[in-house]
Structures are given as C-alpha cells and as structure tokens.
Amino acid sequence: MPEVLVIGSLAYDSVKTPSGKADKALGGSANYFSVAASNFSKVRVVGVVGTDYQESDKKILSDRGVDLAGLQTVPGETFHWAGTYENNLNEAQTLKTELNVFASFDPVLPESYKNSSHVFLANIDPVLQLKVLNQIQNPVFIGMDSMNFWIDSKHKDLLAVLKKVNIVFINETEAKMLTQESNTISAIKKVAELGPEFVVVKRGEYGSTLYSKAHGFFQCASLPVEKVVDPTGAGDSFAGGFFGYVSKYVTGRPSWSDLKKAVLAGTVMSSQTIQDFSLKKLITVDEKSYNQLLQELHQIISL
Numbered sequence: 001m002p003e004v005l006v007i008g009s010l011a012y013d014s015v016k017t018p019s020g021k022a023d024k025a026l027g028g029s030a031n032y033f034s035v036a037a038s039n040f041s042k043v044r045v046v047g048v049v050g051t052d053y054q055e056s057d058k059k060i061l062s063d064r065g066v067d068l069a070g071l072q073t074v075p076g077e078t079f080h081w082a083g084t085y086e087n088n089l090n091e092a093q094t095l096k097t098e099l100n101v102f103a104s105f106d107p108v109l110p111e112s113y114k115n116s117s118h119v120f121l122a123n124i125d126p127v128l129q130l131k132v133l134n135q136i137q138n139p140v141f142i143g144m145d146s147m148n149f150w151i152d153s154k155h156k157d158l159l160a161v162l163k164k165v166n167i168v169f170i171n172e173t174e175a176k177m178l179t180q181e182s183n184t185i186s187a188i189k190k191v192a193e194l195g196p197e198f199v200v201v202k203r204g205e206y207g208s209t210l211y212s213k214a215h216g217f218f219q220c221a222s223l224p225v226e227k228v229v230d231p232t233g234a235g236d237s238f239a240g241g242f243f244g245y246v247s248k249y250v251t252g253r254p255s256w257s258d259l260k261k262a263v264l265a266g267t268v269m270s271s272q273t274i275q276d277f278s279l280k281k282l283i284t285v286d287e288k289s290y291n292q293l294l295q296e297l298h299q300i301i302s303l
C-alpha cells in the first residue's frame, strides 16, 4: 500500500459564511488532507491536539485507516481558527488564530514514518514543516501549502521550505503576496523561481492552474457547485486528492501527465468539501461517488 505523510493542523474551527455558522467544528489542514487522501492511500499524520480533542474526531481518521502514531495529545487546548467569508466565498477573513498546543509542538517522527515516500507539508508553521522534512530519509515527492498568516509572520522560514519541495499549492492572493506581483501569471512564474518545480494555484470557483517552467500551464475548471456552504478546507482537500492520486498511481517522480490527472482528483475532492460545514460532506465520498464526479469533470473539461 502506498503511503503519504502529512504534517498540518488538527483544529476546531469557528466559521461564519452567508449560509450559516459552525462553532468549534472539526477542521485543520491535516484533517481535510487526510480524509481526502485516504480514499487512495495509507496516510500518516504528524500533529498535536489538546486534551479537549474528542476521541470521536480521532476516530474519523482511524476508521479510514489513517495512521495516528505521529499524533500527540498534550495538556492544553487544540488549535482554534475563527474566520468569516463575506461576499467573496473564495477568500476567508481570519478573525482568530489561536495556536494553543501548536505553539510549543516539537514534532519527533515515529521510526515507522521515516521511510515515507510522499510528504505533504500542509498549512502550519514553516519551522515545523522543515523539522518534519528533515527527519524523512528518502522522500520521492514533497509538496507544501501555506497561507498569508505564515507569509507575514515567518517569511524567511517559508522561503527555506519552498527551496526543498517539488510542488507548492497556493491561492492567487497568496501567490501575489509572496512575490509582490499584481498579475497572477507573473506571480505563478515567480513562485516557481523560489524553488518548487511545480506550482498549483487554487482559484476557488474558477478552478486551478498547474505550472512548471518546462511544461507551461494546465488549467482545470472546477466542478460547478450551486450552493457553496463553507469553503474552509477546500485547498487542503484538493491537496489530499492530488497527493493521494500521485502516491497511489505513480511510481517514482510523477510526469507532467500524471500531475494533470492528479489535479482532477484534487478538484473532485474540493468540490465536495465546500458543500457543507466542517468535514461533513467530504467524509461521505467513496469510490463510487468519486468515479462519478471524475467522469462529470472529464465531460466539463474535454472537447
């Protein structure tokens, strides 16, 4: 069974959108990523939660075969993020980022994780991303995500991680912020100059763009969704589908064609996350619904 290791946040999120709100609902980049990726591969999680974290929330992952040997539970409160989406559902306004137990987290990988071939550094402090990466012996394919919070507060560390990864997932605003470019295409090209061979820019309802200097651009539409309830976690679910696909179907370094197919897997996963709060809709995806949605997407993007 192929495996993918993820470090990221396991969180309780308080989210308000035009459709309603959720208070301290299950969230966090590692949770969304793991649920999406576990449709394809064995996922190994690295992270920390407080003693307030519900056993039933851990069970959501363990029931899907996710390995939690790298998940620490320590005294204190779980990471809490509060955000709101107003007119623009493609972009969250952060109201609170309470790192809590993440503030003093020192990730030490279980021996059994060190041979992981695929590694995803989900949105979390870049210092932690780097600490995890440095403990992995021989990774084949490494990806990362981040957000404005870390671009602002840990800029230098973020640049150091970018140099070590094969692919970065970023949204349009973050790409522009990171590169100081106002044009999205120029920003994408500049992100690729910071280290990663491949860049995926997530553009919400307008889809996503995959770029590499050698191959140029691939654009993928999103699956049309009429009722976007809560976009939180869309990016992490996209990355989970993408990385799950690569780790399941690709041996060695992925080709451009492999990565284009992985974009479709990511697109399917993110289209589900946004249709309900928290992980409620994403956890209902199974092989049958995934294949149906993938077929729909193929019809939308082909001639």
Ligand code: AMP
Residues within 6 Å of the ligand: 009, 011, 012, 013, 027, 028, 029, 081, 097, 123, 124, 125, 147, 149, 150, 231, 232, 233, 234, 235, 236, 237
């Ligand atoms: P996404 O909407 O895919 O970009 O990710 C949303 C998830 O990221 C939420 O569930 C949050 O708990 C988590 N999150 C928000 N801010 C941070 C942060 N500064 N570091 C790590 N995770 C975060």
